[in-house]
Amino acid sequence: MRRRMKKLGRIAMVLAGIILFLLLVLCIYLYQVAKMDPPPIADKSIETRQRTEPSPAFYTLGPNWFRHSQSGLFELYVEGKDFERGVINGKLTKELVQRQEDHFAAQINKMIPSAFYRQFLKYFVGWFNRNLPSQVTEEYKREIYGISLSASDQYGYIGTPYQRLLNYHAAHDIGHALQSMALVGCTSFATWNGHSKDSSLIIGRNFDFWVGDKFAEDKIVAFVKPAEGYGFMTVTWGGFIGAVSGMNEKGLTITINAAKTAIPSGAATPVSLVAREILQYAANIKEAIAIARRRKMFVSESFLVGSAADNKAVIIEKTPDSLDVYDPNSDHIICTNHFQGASLLHSEANEQQLKESASPYRYQRMEELLAEAPKNTVAQTVQILRDYRGIQNADIGLGNEKAVNQFIAHHSIVFEPKKGLVWVSTAPWQLGSFICYDLKKVLGLRGMQTDQEIANNSLAIGPDSLLFSPQFQAFQRFRSYRQRLLDGGSVSPDSLVASNPTYYHAWVLAGNESKKKGDCAAAISYYKKALTMEMATLGERKGVEAAIVDCEKNK
Numbered sequence: 001m002r003r004r005m006k007k008l009g010r011i012a013m014v015l016a017g018i019i020l021f022l023l024l025v026l027c028i029y030l031y032q033v034a035k036m037d038p039p040p041i042a043d044k045s046i047e048t049r050q051r052t053e054p055s056p057a058f059y060t061l062g063p064n065w066f067r068h069s070q071s072g073l074f075e076l077y078v079e080g081k082d083f084e085r086g087v088i089n090g091k092l093t094k095e096l097v098q099r100q101e102d103h104f105a106a107q108i109n110k111m112i113p114s115a116f117y118r119q120f121l122k123y124f125v126g127w128f129n130r131n132l133p134s135q136v137t138e139e140y141k142r143e144i145y146g147i148s149l150s151a152s153d154q155y156g157y158i159g160t161p162y163q164r165l166l167n168y169h170a171a172h173d174i175g176h177a178l179q180s181m182a183l184v185g186c187t188s189f190a191t192w193n194g195h196s197k198d199s200s201l202i203i204g205r206n207f208d209f210w211v212g213d214k215f216a217e218d219k220i221v222a223f224v225k226p227a228e229g230y231g232f233m234t235v236t237w238g239g240f241i242g243a244v245s246g247m248n249e250k251g252l253t254i255t256i257n258a259a260k261t262a263i264p265s266g267a268a269t270p271v272s273l274v275a276r277e278i279l280q281y282a283a284n285i286k287e288a289i290a291i292a293r294r295r296k297m298f299v300s301e302s303f304l305v306g307s308a309a310d311n312k313a314v315i316i317e318k319t320p321d322s323l324d325v326y327d328p329n330s331d332h333i334i335c336t337n338h339f340q341g342a343s344l345l346h347s348e349a350n351e352q353q354l355k356e357s358a359s360p361y362r363y364q365r366m367e368e369l370l371a372e373a374p375k376n377t378v379a380q381t382v383q384i385l386r387d388y389r390g391i392q393n394a395d396i397g398l399g400n401e402k403a404v405n406q407f408i409a410h411h412s413i414v415f416e417p418k419k420g421l422v423w424v425s426t427a428p429w430q431l432g433s434f435i436c437y438d439l440k441k442v443l444g445l446r447g448m449q450t451d452q453e454i455a456n457n458s459l460a461i462g463p464d465s466l467l468f469s470p471q472f473q474a475f476q477r478f479r480s481y482r483q484r485l486l487d488g489g490s491v492s493p494d495s496l497v498a499s500n501p502t503y504y505h506a507w508v509l510a511g512n513e514s515k516k517k518g519d520c521a522a523a524i525s526y527y528k529k530a531l532t533m534e535m536a537t538l539g540e541r542k543g544v545e546a547a548i549v550d551c552e553k554n555k
Contacts, residue, residue: 036132036133036159036160036162036163036166037133038141038145038148038160038162039138039141039142039145041083041142041145043083044083046083046084046087046088046146047087047149049061049062049091050091051066051091051092054449054450054451055450055451057451058451059092060092060448060449061088061091061092062088062447063077063079063446063447064077064078064079064080064088064092065077065092065445065448065449066092066093067451067454069435069453069454069455070453071426071433071435071455072426072427072432073219073220073221073424073426073435074093074096074218074219074220074221075220075221075223075454076089076092076093076220076221076222076223077223077224077225077442077443077445077446077448078092078222078223078224078225079224079225079226079227079446080225080226080227081226081227082138082139082140082142082143082146082226082227083142083143083145083146084146085143085146085224085226086142086143086144086145086146086147086148086149086241087146087147087149087150088146089143089146089147089241090146090147090148090149090150090151090239091150093150093220093238093239094150095238096218096220096237096238096239097147097150097151097152097238097239098150098151098152098238099218099238100215100218100237100238100239100240101151101152101155101164101168101238101239102152103211103212103214103215103217104168104171104211104215105155105158106212106214107211107212107214107215110212110486129166129167129170132166132167132170132270133166135268135269135270135296136166136169136269136270136273137273137277139228140241140273140276140277141166143241144162144165144166144169144241145162147165147239147241148160148161148162148164148165148166148239149161151164151165151239165239168239168240169240169241169242169270169272169273170270173270173271173297173298173299185208185258185336185337185357185358185359185362185401185406186205186206186207186208186209186255186256186257186258186336186337187205187206187208187257187335187336187362187366187385187404188203188204188205188206188255188257188304188334188335189203189204189205189304189332189333189334189335189366189370189384190202190203190204190304190306190312190313190332190333191331191332191370191373191376191381192311192312192313192331192332193311193312193331194331195330195331195332195370195374195375195376196331196375196376196377197375197376197377199311200311200416200417200418200419201306201307201308201311201312201313201415201416201417201418202376202377202378202381202414202415202416203253203255203304203306203313203414203415203417204381204382204384204385204412204413204414204415205245205255205304205385205412205413205414206385206404206405206406206409206412206430207235207244207245207255207409207410207411207412207413208406208408208409208410209244209408209410210408210410215237215410216409216410216411216427217427218237218238219235219236219237219410219411219424220235220236220237220238221233221234221235221424221437222234222235222236223439223442223443224280225443225446226280228280229280229281230248230249230250230252230279230280230281230283231248231249231439231443232246232247232248232249232279232280232439233246233247233248233422233437233439233442234246234276234279235410235411235413235424240272241273241276242270242271242272242273242275242276243256243272243275243276243278243279244256244272244275245411245413246275246276246279247279247415247417247420247422247439248279248280248282248283249420249439249440249443250282250283250284250308250309251306251307251308251309251417251418251420252278252279252282252283252284252288252305252306252307252308252309252417253304253305253306253307253313253415253417254275254278254279254288254303254304254305254306255303255304255335255413256271256272256275256301256302256303256304257301257302257303257304257335257336257337258299258300258301258302258337259300259301259302259317259319259337259338259339259349259350259353260300260337260338260349260350260352260353260357268295268296268297268298268320269295269296269297270297271297271299271301274291274292274295274297274303274318275303277291277295278291278292278303278305282305283309284307284309284310285305285307285309285310285312285314288303288305288307288316289305289316289323289325292316292318292323293323296320297318297319297320298320299320300317300318300319300320300339300349301317301318302315302316302317302318302335302337302339303315303316303317303318304333304335306415306417307417308417308418311418312327313333314326314327314333315333315335315340315341317339317340317341317344319344319347319349322343322344324339324341324342324343324344325341326339326340326341332370332376334363334366334367334370336359336360336362336363336366337353337357337358337359337362338350338353338354338357338359338360338363355538356537356538356539357537357538358400358401358402358536358537361390361391361402362401362402362403362404364391365387365389365390365391365402365403365404366384366404368391368392369384369387369404370384378414378416378421378423378461379461381414382412382414382423382430382434382461384404385404385405385412385414385430386404386405386412386430386431386464386466387403387404387405388400388403388404388405388407388466389403390402390403390534394534395502396502396503396504396533396534397500397501397502397503397504397505397506397533397534398471398472398475398478398500398503399475399478399479399500399503399505400503400504400505400534400536401536401537402534402536405429405430407429407475408429409425409429409430411424411425411430412424412425412429412430412434413425414434420438420439420440421436421437421438421439421456421459422436422437422439423435423436423437423459423460423461424437428467430464431463431464431466431467431472432463432464432467433460433461433462433463434460434461435455435460436455436456436457436459436460436461437454437455437456438456441454441456442454474498474499474500475499475500477495477499478496478499478500478503478506481495481496481499481509482509485509485512485513490513490516491509491513492513493509493510493511493513493514493522493526494510496509496510496513497510497526502533503533504530504531504533504534504535504536504540505530507526507527507529507530507533508526508527508530508540508544510526511523511524511525511526511527511530511544511547512547514526515547515551520551520552520554523547523551524548524551524552527544527547527548527551528548530544531544531545
């Protein structure tokens with residue numbers, strides 16, 4: 001018997017050794033495939049140049065500059081060839097590049113508290129994005145590499161600065177693909193001809209992309225004059241060269257809206273870099289479609305493209321294996337988070353999105369709001385983007401995903417392409433003032449050496465009156481309660497529902513707190529109340545119904 005036990009012990013040790021060896025081989029393999037060598041650079045002389053600070057928080061490097069506006073927005077002008085642009089961008093915005101990564105890493109640590117799982121995620125992302133460099137143009141790889149030279153040294157355990165920044169450009173796509181979260185539930189629209197007061201094209205959009213409040217603190221309004229292509233502006237953040245909302249000097253605008261997508265098998269061109277290429281190189285809708293058609297993506301996305309040359313907007317609907325163009329043949333267009341074109345409308349993924357998500361409800365609310373603005377203006381566009389009510393002006397609580405204004409927007413933006421004007425929101429979300437920029441004027445501020453306000457203050461749109469209301473103060477309490485729960489604390493169920501009484505999620509959270517304390521009768525009551533309200537998604541409704549069943553079993 002003893003001899004048999006020893007034999008089994010030796011076999012177990014051998015098996016354990018084999019498993020450890022295979023894990024080591026796997027780690028080495030994943031490390032090797034995750035490696036991303038930076039692109040070769042012939043002339044690196046720009047690296048030796050340093051920024052100057054003519055006045056506090058105003059930096060220059062050659063004809064390029066970076067400043068902090070009185071509005072709270074950061075403003076950047078950068079020009080030149082790809083690597084040169086990247087290096088200058090990184091040097092001018094160094095603190096924001098590093099701070100943005102700090103915020104991103106902190107949010108990841110909060111979402112994934114286990115160091116083991118974070119390490120696993122690192123290798124998964126590395127493997128998933130193993131072919132990413134081959135899907136990104138050399139121009140954008142060189143630009144990203146240039147910025148990465150200013151990145152922090154403290155995240156070497158994640159990867160090299162270049163590897164990290166390149167991967168961050170695919171973060172939107174990976175989060176979208178793996179979770180299909182409300183994190184990317186944006187709304188955009190456009191009016192022109194008879195639906196606009198002066199017949200000109202007006203585009204509005206909310207970029208509802210949320211990865212923590214701090215991520216949205218340091219917004220950069222970037223004005224770029226590349227050596228190749230058209231000058232353009234985008235609303236961005238430190239270290240990011242992609243486009244999520246932007247307009248070029250030809251009056252071509254682009255905004256992105258996530259659509260339902262399957263889990264992909266590997267990397268392709270990040271959505272934001274496809275949008276950036278369109279922004280930089282397209283002068284009209286036809287050219288935008290041609291660029292979108294030749295790029296492969298690994299998630300499904302809608303690109304709302306507006307064009308001063310065409311005086312209209314269309315939606316380019318793109319999946320990993322198909323492309324459609326939705327043209328309403330009307331004088332307005334609405335884009336939420338489902339496809340509308342004939343070839344994709346009845347796809348399995350889109351049918352599921354229409355059935356289970358908040359997208360069709362938000363679309364219907366947008367139709368109501370546009371009907372109330374038959375001769376739309378920029379001011380009315382801002383008012384629409386700030387709307388927080390449901391269909392027929394129903395009170396669905398503040399923060400509901402079914403509302404146009406979900407109180408999570410990274411930024412909100414309005415374009416008037418023929419005039420070259422753009423309005424960018426200031427904090428909080430889209431409730432602060434909208435600051436107006438004249439694209440042609442700002443692109444002409446090359447070589448600015450004296451700090452000055454560059455926005456057109458006479459065209460600014462003031463803050464929303466909601467900011468000063470008791471309702472908004474109560475919503476702020478609700479958000480603080482919700483954050484306390486996310487941080488592992490507890491909140492009185494009555495305090496939760498009192499802070500946002502018409503929002504179903506306040507009642508769900510109250511139910512969760514009661515259930516956690518063992519008060520199943522109270523939990524069921526809260527959950528049932530939530531089911532009578534306007535719930536955002538079918539998945540959430542099913543989750544609450546399951547919680548009720550679970551509570552009834554344990555009463």
